[in-house]
Amino acid sequence: MAKKMLPAAAYELFSSLLHTVTVIARPPPPTRSSPTVHRCAPPAARLAGEGTTLVVDVDGALLLPRHTLLFAYFMLVALEAGSFLRGLVLLLLYPVISCLGALAGRDAAVRAMAAVAFCGLREGTFRAGRAVLPRWLLEDVQAEALEVTRRAGDPARVVWASAMPRVMVEPFLREYLQVSPAAAVAAREMKTVWGFYTGLMEYDCDVREDMSVLRQKTAAGGDDDDVVGFSAGDSMEFLCSPLSSICKELYVVHTEEQSKWRRLARRDYPRPLVFHDGRLAFLPTPLGAVAMFTWLPLGVALSVVRLAVAMALPYRYATAILAATGQSWRLRGAPPPANIRRGGAASSGELYACNHRTLIDPVYVSIALDRRVRAVSYSLSRVSDALSPIGPTVHLVRDRSRDGAAMARLLGAGDSVVVCPEGTTCREPYLLRFSPLFAELGGDRGVVPVALAVESSMFHGTTASGWKGVDPFYYLANPRMCYTVEFLDRVDTAAVAEGKAASTDVANAVQRRIAAALGYECTMLTRKDKYLMLVGNDGVVAAPPRRTRADDMRVPVRAPTGCR
Numbered sequence: 001m002a003k004k005m006l007p008a009a010a011y012e013l014f015s016s017l018l019h020t021v022t023v024i025a026r027p028p029p030p031t032r033s034s035p036t037v038h039r040c041a042p043p044a045a046r047l048a049g050e051g052t053t054l055v056v057d058v059d060g061a062l063l064l065p066r067h068t069l070l071f072a073y074f075m076l077v078a079l080e081a082g083s084f085l086r087g088l089v090l091l092l093l094y095p096v097i098s099c100l101g102a103l104a105g106r107d108a109a110v111r112a113m114a115a116v117a118f119c120g121l122r123e124g125t126f127r128a129g130r131a132v133l134p135r136w137l138l139e140d141v142q143a144e145a146l147e148v149t150r151r152a153g154d155p156a157r158v159v160w161a162s163a164m165p166r167v168m169v170e171p172f173l174r175e176y177l178q179v180s181p182a183a184a185v186a187a188r189e190m191k192t193v194w195g196f197y198t199g200l201m202e203y204d205c206d207v208r209e210d211m212s213v214l215r216q217k218t219a220a221g222g223d224d225d226d227v228v229g230f231s232a233g234d235s236m237e238f239l240c241s242p243l244s245s246i247c248k249e250l251y252v253v254h255t256e257e258q259s260k261w262r263r264l265a266r267r268d269y270p271r272p273l274v275f276h277d278g279r280l281a282f283l284p285t286p287l288g289a290v291a292m293f294t295w296l297p298l299g300v301a302l303s304v305v306r307l308a309v310a311m312a313l314p315y316r317y318a319t320a321i322l323a324a325t326g327q328s329w330r331l332r333g334a335p336p337p338a339n340i341r342r343g344g345a346a347s348s349g350e351l352y353a354c355n356h357r358t359l360i361d362p363v364y365v366s367i368a369l370d371r372r373v374r375a376v377s378y379s380l381s382r383v384s385d386a387l388s389p390i391g392p393t394v395h396l397v398r399d400r401s402r403d404g405a406a407m408a409r410l411l412g413a414g415d416s417v418v419v420c421p422e423g424t425t426c427r428e429p430y431l432l433r434f435s436p437l438f439a440e441l442g443g444d445r446g447v448v449p450v451a452l453a454v455e456s457s458m459f460h461g462t463t464a465s466g467w468k469g470v471d472p473f474y475y476l477a478n479p480r481m482c483y484t485v486e487f488l489d490r491v492d493t494a495a496v497a498e499g500k501a502a503s504t505d506v507a508n509a510v511q512r513r514i515a516a517a518l519g520y521e522c523t524m525l526t527r528k529d530k531y532l533m534l535v536g537n538d539g540v541v542a543a544p545p546r547r548t549r550a551d552d553m554r555v556p557v558r559a560p561t562g563c564r
Contacts, residue, residue, distance in 0.1 A: 119199030
């Protein structure tokens with residue numbers, strides 16, 4: 001069967017490449033009539049009619065005009081779904097792609113970038129369009145352009161057109177801009193062979209064949225359709241697209257007017273952006289990508305040096321040396337004093353509950369306290385555990401009796417215990433639901449909330465879909481980063497032990513107090529919600545057999561399910 005499919009696949013690839021070359025130089029097909037072009041935004045009265053269909057140029061009107069060739073978005077796909085090598089190839093080809101775009105139009109440049117970014121990627125595991133790109137696309141949305149689209153009388157009669165492949169733009173439109181399921185998204189599909197992307201986009205003729213379907217879907221067909229196009233800028237790329245052939249009027253906002261438009265504020269997002277994935281903490285524009293690849297060799301070496309310093313030297317000396325390399329931290333609030341020993345026995349240990357930003361949150365709590373702490377976690381890679389400067393992590397499961405016994409044993413021995421009740425990291429200014437188990441273990445001493453904030457300049461030290469073993473190296477490879485540790489007033493948990501208060505109420509109170517200190521927003525989302533959105537599973541991790549000390553309960557790691 002494979003032998004029969006191979007010649008057919010080879011023929012399809014050859015014919016696709018040949019057709020791509022010929023289509024680039026082919027002029028646009030004649031339209032039924034030339035649309036009337038207006039150099040302004042469409043007025044509300046023009047779009048309010050029941051029979052009016054609005055065709056929106058996503059690349060030209062909705063997004064900021066700084067990415068003419070859409071290079072940064074394809075670089076994100078190349079780096080996050082591919083590798084650094086694929087991204088380097090795309091960067092080296094950028095001068096050629098720019099010349100191609102200037103000579104043959106943006107469509108030719110987009111095809112070239114799609115070929116480099118997508119060729120060889122597995123279709124079934126590609127999630128950059130849903131997990132990575134929406135964060136950056138939302139930051140580039142122009143508020144005035146989005147307001148124009150909201151003037152349409154019927155949201156189902158809005159056609160969203162983009163030169164980017166459908167897998168890059170449709171999840172962003174559907175999930176974060178809340179585009180109606182009945183609305184059409186006019187974007188090309190990526191060709192696949194045996195479940196892998198070939199890097200070839202569908203032909204213009206395939207798009208033109210879909211025009212009749214779009215017309216029937218959005219304007220009920222016929223020559224009397226009232227279709228209005230909306231674009232912006234001086235580029236006439238949208239006028240050359242097949243979609244312009246079904247428009248009676250085109251409203252193209254002038255560049256000077258578009259320059260006055262503002263970015264969509266986070267509070268105005270149609271859907272809040274709580275979760276996103278990817279290693280890059282910046283948008284890889286051509287200059288930004290050059291800076292990253294220039295820094296990368298030094299960053300790798302610097303991450304090893306920083307890790308060695310943190311593990312070999314006491315905190316007071318390591319802090320000064322690491323600050324000289326760009327790794328700093330800030331302390332707010334007064335940390336509680338160390339436990340006082342009476343009669344040779346340690347008093348009950350201190351319990352710290354903090355929000356979860358990266359896997360090294362407990363390390364910075366330990367640095368701020370200037371003493372060792374014990375960290376408890378639901379999942380941690382073997383590499384990260386071995387490299388921890390504060391010793392082995394106590395691994396927990398969502399079994400209340402076993403987890404509670406493990407933490408109570410540590411507190412009874414006088415250890416300071418750091419727990420992240422969210423169960424997983426969150427990069428955005430939101431707090432996930434706090435599991436209430438920690439509130440049941442505070443006893444008479446209560447629990448100390450700790451508010452953590454982290455700033456990274458180039459890489460994120462967390463990932464949902466990548467290999468978690470390199471998380472600390474990504475964080476330590478940043479040119480500059482800063483942790484902020486703030487100790488808040490102790491929360492009394494005695495009422496929980498006495499049965500006078502519910503542990504969920506205390507957990508929610510701690511969550512609200514940390515959110516208020518950071519200026520974040522509380523949510524009821526859990527680790528399961530995060531992994532379902534970013535990876536497509538519930539975040540279950542199988543822990544391999546390992547040896548730990550007697551007080552480190554080794555149990556299979558499972559995703560938390562929130563408050564019980």
